[in-house]
Amino acid sequence: MKKLGILAGVAGLALTAVLAASNAGSADDSKLEQLKAQGFARVAIANEPPYTAVAADGKVSGAAPDVAREVFKRLGVGDIVASISEYGAMIPGLQAGRFDVVTAGLFMKPERCAAVVYSEPVLCDAEALLVKKGNPKGFKSYEDIAKDTSATVGAPGGGTEEKLALNAGVPRERVIVVPDGQSGLKMLQDGRIDAYSLPVLSINDLVKKANDPNLEVIAPVVGAPVYCDGAAFKKGDEALRDAFDVELAKLKTSGEFAKIIEPYGFSAAAAMSTTRDKLCAAK
């Protein structure tokens, strides 16, 4: 009887282990199941074309949401619902559960890679400075702005350009937080800032729509890296991120990824030539 008891005990342990493992698996998959049941994924965007854009009628477009919408559709999540957020508030919002994912051109950098779980790369771009025609202060880099003690540069709050300017030695009081592209453009046109910094494609989009001959684009900013973003998920949602990556990889292989992002001016080859691991390790 004893032997039977021991066997029953071992079987019971094995069964518990199997159930726990399958339960753990189902716990991991639960976020995707939850989004499928919800019918949409809540995405954070910045409304900075061509990365992200919200039309007057509320329609969300831009390369990042378009890729995310297609990937989620293939995962069985019918659509995306976007909220506009400042870059600096995206990761806290994700961590607080206000969004399911950030799809906004949130560039991969080590400190961000430590705070979220990124997909593989989606959109890559260099940095630019928008200045008055003729570049009167001769800016080529953020260091040039730092050296000119009267110069100010506008950049998104919590954004990469703000960080690059501060790290290049531009004092805090000369790095002006700008809420969005139109505000940055106006501040430059009114002479309230000497330069406005965003990624190249965002600055080019602003200039194309501004129809102002008194503007000049300095690109790429000397000394600034080329960055790539990925879809950013909350820590703990690795299974959802992995599922996203499987479909993203299929889009890349089939050529559909290029069809989505290249009309916006992005290079599919640039995103496919690098990896999350490389970008998150970059100094």
Ligand code: 6CS
């Ligand atoms: O990831 C960032 O911080 C930057 N990304 C974009 C697409 N625009 C500005 C922002 O600073």
